Amino acid sequence: MNVTIAIPTFNRSRYIDKAIESVLEQTYQDFELLVIDNASTDNTEDVVHSFVDKRIRYVKNEKNIGIIGNWNKCVQLSSGKYLTILGDDDILSKRFLKESMAVHNSHPTVGFTFAHCNKVDETGNFIKRWGYDFTPAGLIEGLDYLFYTLDYEACLTNSSTVLLKKEVFNSLEGFRIEFARNVFDFNMWIRIASLYDIFFINEVLCDYRIHDNQVSQLHWREKKTGKVGTYLELFNIISILQEKGYELKKDYVISKLRSLTKNLSEFLLAFDSEL
Secondary structure: OOEEEEEEEOOOOOOHHHHHHHHHOOOOOOEEEEEEEOOOOOOHHHHHHOOOOOOEEEEEOOOOOHHHHHHHHHHHHOOOOEEEEOOOOOEEOOOHHHHHHHHHHHOOOEEEEEEEEEEEOOOOOEEEEOOOOOOOOEEEOHHHHHHHHHHHOOOOOOHHHOEEEHHHHHHOOOOOOOOOHHHHHHHHHHHHHOOOEEEEEEEEEEEEEOOOOOHHHHHHHHOOOHHHHHHHHHHHHHHHHHHOOOOOOHHHHHHHHHHHHHHHHHHHHHHOOOO
């Protein structure tokens, strides 16, 4: 088995059928679909079992081990050489694996590939492009990827569009909380880019579903606490680039530190005026 597409899920019976269908319809067929159910209490299991396909492997946790624990379990139980972790409410383009694997085959030292995606609503209607024109298409040196991330002050990569070798995950000892819980995937892309080159596929290869019950709704659009984690990771990028000897002009570093500090301060004061 060359590729594992893993879907970590919890109480997502409303959407997971579309995610599964998008995997089974891939034009590149050498894959397994691994669904790790984090002790759902709805009928997610019934929805998964409604698909009769030998490529599907379903595992249900006896108890909920948290989102990070479940993502790491996806890595641990995957049998493919390559791995994608797909959101249980997202939808892959039929060409996702074909295009991603073509890059890995031609650039075997790349840490991960990622692509554009569209934001869609609960029923799959287009909202807008998730990604922006903030990185050049094609091969990107890892430290340049970090610089673009710092310059834009945001995560450039939607996790459902990532394909990478499992050995890359293993070398970094999995997802973890380094600075903040709600940016654990962002933290992984940063750690990978500090060691490997990256490849950006300048095509829309995924639909990213926006709805009230997704994790991003809580951490980014309601409480907006994800911004704090993002700022902490951006400060970390500055330290990585400096440590790696990446050429950053002194004026740029000073300006960026002031910008990040100001934005973080304004957010925290709005969040808690007593700070």
